[in-house]
Amino acid sequence: MAFTIVWTLIVGVFDGLIGFVLYKQFQAESYPIVRGEIVASSIKRSTDSEGDTTYRPIVEFRYNVDGTTYSETGHRYGSFSSSDRGYATRVVARYPTGSEVPVNYNPRKPNDAVLEVGVGNTEHALLLFFTPFNCVMFLLWINLGGIIRRRLTGADAVGVKITRRRYRTIVRMPRFAPLPTAVVAALGVSFASVFVVVFSSGLDPHPTVLKIVWALTGGAAVVAYFWRSFIVHTGAKDLVINHKAGTVTLPQTFGRTGDVWCSVDQVTRTRVKRVTHSGKSNETYAPMLHWRDADGQEHQEQLAEWMDENRAAQFIAWLDTSIVSSHKM
Numbered sequence: 001m002a003f004t005i006v007w008t009l010i011v012g013v014f015d016g017l018i019g020f021v022l023y024k025q026f027q028a029e030s031y032p033i034v035r036g037e038i039v040a041s042s043i044k045r046s047t048d049s050e051g052d053t054t055y056r057p058i059v060e061f062r063y064n065v066d067g068t069t070y071s072e073t074g075h076r077y078g079s080f081s082s083s084d085r086g087y088a089t090r091v092v093a094r095y096p097t098g099s100e101v102p103v104n105y106n107p108r109k110p111n112d113a114v115l116e117v118g119v120g121n122t123e124h125a126l127l128l129f130f131t132p133f134n135c136v137m138f139l140l141w142i143n144l145g146g147i148i149r150r151r152l153t154g155a156d157a158v159g160v161k162i163t164r165r166r167y168r169t170i171v172r173m174p175r176f177a178p179l180p181t182a183v184v185a186a187l188g189v190s191f192a193s194v195f196v197v198v199f200s201s202g203l204d205p206h207p208t209v210l211k212i213v214w215a216l217t218g219g220a221a222v223v224a225y226f227w228r229s230f231i232v233h234t235g236a237k238d239l240v241i242n243h244k245a246g247t248v249t250l251p252q253t254f255g256r257t258g259d260v261w262c263s264v265d266q267v268t269r270t271r272v273k274r275v276t277h278s279g280k281s282n283e284t285y286a287p288m289l290h291w292r293d294a295d296g297q298e299h300q301e302q303l304a305e306w307m308d309e310n311r312a313a314q315f316i317a318w319l320d321t322s323i324v325s326s327h328k329m
Contacts, residue, residue: 004140011133021078028104028117036063036103041095043088056081057091063103065110075115087203122203124210129198135187167244174237175253178228185224189217241322254302262291264323272312285312
């Protein structure tokens with residue numbers, strides 16, 4: 001929860017700044033237009049203590065509204081410095097000193113004006129750059145929402161969908177649900193696109209490239225969602241306990257590509273396995289089912305893998321109860 005909140009606050013600050021710039025750029029489309037003149041157009045070069053250099057286009061213009069002359073700096077709202085010298089050079093080239101330009105000014109505040117309105121390539125590039133961070137934030141909130149829901153609904157909530165049909169108990173437990181899968185797909189495509197578009201074309205990529213990238217990102221999310229939904233609804237990822245036949249059919253996850261089942265009499269034990277990931281400080285918890293086949297060979301099957309130990313223990317307790325009830329039938 002703490003990490004989710006901190007991540008949300010950090011990403012939310014940048015989202016708020018971008019949202020404010022988008023709002024101002026949209027608002028400026030309705031501003032009245034007057035003729036103005038470029039007073040100065042140059043590139044401001046800055047180098048920090050670590051030797052990193054950034055460039056910012058400085059476009060100063062003046063214009064007259066109702067007999068009053070105003071001077072403003074900035075061709076767009078949210079103009080900022082970046083390491084992309086090419087972008088700054090192209091902006092300065094568009095506004096040579098002494099040229100006449102149309103100026104969009106705020107009628108309620110005449111000294112507030114810009115030369116370019118609407119959402120441009122720069123804003124699209126920024127949105128693309130922060131899309132992976134927002135996808136991670138969305139995944140964190142999905143996970144946190146599931147934990148909160150399970151805590152609020154009480155001990156019977158084992159964190160999976162359970163359906164009872166006559167003599168069968170069906171537990172839907174895919175490793176990846178459709179919505180998180182769609183978010184991960186969007187995250188992957190947008191993350192790759194950042195390197196392809198932003199770091200290759202800078203802050204002023206070609207509009208056609210941006211349209212293709214957004215189409216690929218959205219398309220990947222939609223395809224991943226419906227593909228995963230189809231797989232989930234086929235029942236292949238379900239754990240099925242047939243109380244009348246006394247069998248347990250395992251979900252096709254964790255390496256199982258076909259039907260694997262055993263009788264409840266063959267189940268030797270259930271447990272929660274603590275999984276420590278190499279190179280990572282976090283641990284996950286895997287509900288395990290142990291059973292012995294007709295030849296006496298011991299099998300251990302992993303059913304899920306969660307970050308919440310209580311959730312795993314709760315599921316195992318429920319599974320034990322369900323298997324015991326099958327023994328009695």
